[in-house]
Amino acid sequence: STRIFTVANQKGGVGKTTSAVNIAAALAMGGLRTLLIDLDPQGNASTAFGIPRDDLQGMYEVINHDLPLRDVLVQVSGYPDLYCAPATQSLANSEVELVSLVAREMRLKKAVTNFLNESAEKNQPFDYVIIDCPPSLGLLTLNALVAAKELLIPIQCEYYSLEGLALLLHTLSLVQEHLNPEIKLTTIVLTMFDGRTRLANDVAASVRQHYPAELIDIPIPRAVRISEAPSYGQTVMTYDPISNGATAYMAVAREIANRGVGI
Amino acid sequence: STRIFTVANQKGGVGKTTSAVNIAAALAMGGLRTLLIDLDPQGNASTAFGIPRDDLQGMYEVINHDLPLRDVLVQVSGYPDLYCAPATQSLANSEVELVSLVAREMRLKKAVTNFLNESAEKNQPFDYVIIDCPPSLGLLTLNALVAAKELLIPIQCEYYSLEGLALLLHTLSLVQEHLNPEIKLTTIVLTMFDGRTRLANDVAASVRQHYPAELIDIPIPRAVRISEAPSYGQTVMTYDPISNGATAYMAVAREIANRGVGI
Ligand SMILES: Nc1ncnc2c1ncn2[C@@H]1O[C@H](COP(=O)(O)OP(=O)(O)OP(=O)(O)O)[C@@H](O)[C@H]1O
Numbered sequence: 001s002t003r004i005f006t007v008a009n010q011k012g013g014v015g016k017t018t019s020a021v022n023i024a025a026a027l028a029m030g031g032l033r034t035l036l037i038d039l040d041p042q043g044n045a046s047t048a049f050g051i052p053r054d055d056l057q058g059m060y061e062v063i064n065h066d067l068p069l070r071d072v073l074v075q076v077s078g079y080p081d082l083y084c085a086p087a088t089q090s091l092a093n094s095e096v097e098l099v100s101l102v103a104r105e106m107r108l109k110k111a112v113t114n115f116l117n118e119s120a121e122k123n124q125p126f127d128y129v130i131i132d133c134p135p136s137l138g139l140l141t142l143n144a145l146v147a148a149k150e151l152l153i154p155i156q157c158e159y160y161s162l163e164g165l166a167l168l169l170h171t172l173s174l175v176q177e178h179l180n181p182e183i184k185l186t187t188i189v190l191t192m193f194d195g196r197t198r199l200a201n202d203v204a205a206s207v208r209q210h211y212p213a214e215l216i217d218i219p220i221p222r223a224v225r226i227s228e229a230p231s232y233g234q235t236v237m238t239y240d241p242i243s244n245g246a247t248a249y250m251a252v253a254r255e256i257a258n259r260g261v262g263i
Numbered sequence: 264s265t266r267i268f269t270v271a272n273q274k275g276g277v278g279k280t281t282s283a284v285n286i287a288a289a290l291a292m293g294g295l296r297t298l299l300i301d302l303d304p305q306g307n308a309s310t311a312f313g314i315p316r317d318d319l320q321g322m323y324e325v326i327n328h329d330l331p332l333r334d335v336l337v338q339v340s341g342y343p344d345l346y347c348a349p350a351t352q353s354l355a356n357s358e359v360e361l362v363s364l365v366a367r368e369m370r371l372k373k374a375v376t377n378f379l380n381e382s383a384e385k386n387q388p389f390d391y392v393i394i395d396c397p398p399s400l401g402l403l404t405l406n407a408l409v410a411a412k413e414l415l416i417p418i419q420c421e422y423y424s425l426e427g428l429a430l431l432l433h434t435l436s437l438v439q440e441h442l443n444p445e446i447k448l449t450t451i452v453l454t455m456f457d458g459r460t461r462l463a464n465d466v467a468a469s470v471r472q473h474y475p476a477e478l479i480d481i482p483i484p485r486a487v488r489i490s491e492a493p494s495y496g497q498t499v500m501t502y503d504p505i506s507n508g509a510t511a512y513m514a515v516a517r518e519i520a521n522r523g524v525g526i
Pocket residue numbers: 011012013014015016017018019040044133134135191192193220221222223224226227228245273274275276398421422423424
């Protein structure tokens with residue numbers, strides 16, 4: 001059955017989008033049918049795939065106006081097995097409007113469930129769904145936590161990164177208790193790792209100690225090629241496939257696929 | 264009269280907290296009485312000043328329960344002219360509760376105005392108030408935009424940084440039109456600048472072209488000493504005062520003070 005990941009961390013700039021985009025691309029390069037859902041009003045994941053955000057319908061219409069997910073799907077050029085449900089500018093209005101809607105936390109789950117059922121009936125099942133979240137624990141991230149079966153937390157190897165973890169895990173336990181008993185924290189990825197600094201090594205050591213089972217101990221290095229790729233509308237996988245950034249994300253994706261949902 | 268800055272950008276991890284904390288510290292080192300208000304539930308600014316966040320009352324009680332700002336103020340050790348109104352864990356509940364409160368966008372403004380009036384009466388006026396915001400355009404950031412007279416936008420020298428600017432400036436114009444005609448975008452600071460990369464130079468050139476008057480053209484370099492400082496509960500100003508990060512923030516603070524509100 002389809003693995004559904006939410007990539008979340010309310011700390012900003014920790015590599016949520018970069019991890020979601022590059023892991024999705026790597027899985028698709030391995031022949032796995034993958035859908036990336038961009039739930040961040042900034043639409044950075046849509047940009048990373050070179051998808052224009054102006055005149056399209058996107059995740060706002062899906063979540064707030066019950067448009068079927070299949071109607072917003074875009075096939076990502078250069079990756080036959082990769083699709084994206086983009087975030088358009090209007091998604092910025094979503095959270096405020098969701099507050100007073102019925103079943104406000106369940107809207108994405110309904111859309112994703114319907115879509116996956118349709119795909120299976122058409123004999124084009126998806127292997128992975130990856131949801132990129134904004135840097136907050138508001139209703140968009142809650143929708144993602146309800147729709148998903150697995151949580152992937154990117155942790156930047158910097159001091160502030162561990163601060164917000166307790167709040168994120170507390171939110172996860174509330175979701176498990178009241179909205180989605182199925183979701184589990186299965187994957188932690190270390191991002192922007194600069195092995196020359198004491199700080200990065202300290203953070204990595206702390207994560208290894210506290211989350212040995214969830215951690216994929218292949219730190220993603222801080223690498224300029226990774227941050228340059230989106231300016232060409234590409235992922236680092238195609239922008240510079242032999243760079244250490246691309247090979248690290250490839251190895252992380254392979255480990256995710258190999259582990260299965262075992263934890 | 265007191266200059267009141269909001270440091271905002273919904274893009275995550277662009278250096279809002281790092282800029283707010285180090286500019287506030289630099290102003291205080293120059294003998295200017297400065298208050299930093301931590302409006303981010305993550306409380307990174309409070310951490311940077313070494314303020315414990317567990318058992319205190321903080322900005323949640325001020326905004327949601329009308330506690331006077333003076334009751335949460337903490338004098339920052341090592342800086343006689345620097346005070347902080349910390350964010351405690353409970354601030355995470357603030358936005359959801361604010362939605363249904365009367366005058367929900369004006370609560371911080373009221374608290375700040377009362378506080379500044381009291382301080383003036385006691386002959387201890389403040390020269391600067393700096394408000395650190397979370398990475399979103401929700402009710403906490405709106406409260407900050409309503410309470411402030413000036414907006415300072417940190418722009419990380421990376422590709423995604425310019426994407427969100429239009430949305431931020433649109434939100435600013437809504438606030439100017441309906442809630443606070445006084446606020447102006449007066450200051451833009453370039454952060455995490457690595458002059459060796461084409462990307463950083465492209466972003467800097469673009470900002471110089473579009474916002475020549477607002478930009479303080481002293482890019483803050485990407486520097487490990489800046490990101491290490493919070494792990495010692497210090498700002499880089501005292502952690503490593505002769506580092507290029509500290510001297511850059513010192514120069515930016517001096518430029519802010521010299522310019523006055525002229526723009
Ligand atoms: N391993 C890396 N090496 C170098 N730069 C990186 C790396 N990973 C991410 N970046 C850059 O760091 C910045 C932040 O990353 P990204 O936008 O993916 O984080 P995010 O958590 O999605 O941010 P937000 O909280 O705004 O959604 C981006 O400019 C990105 O290009």
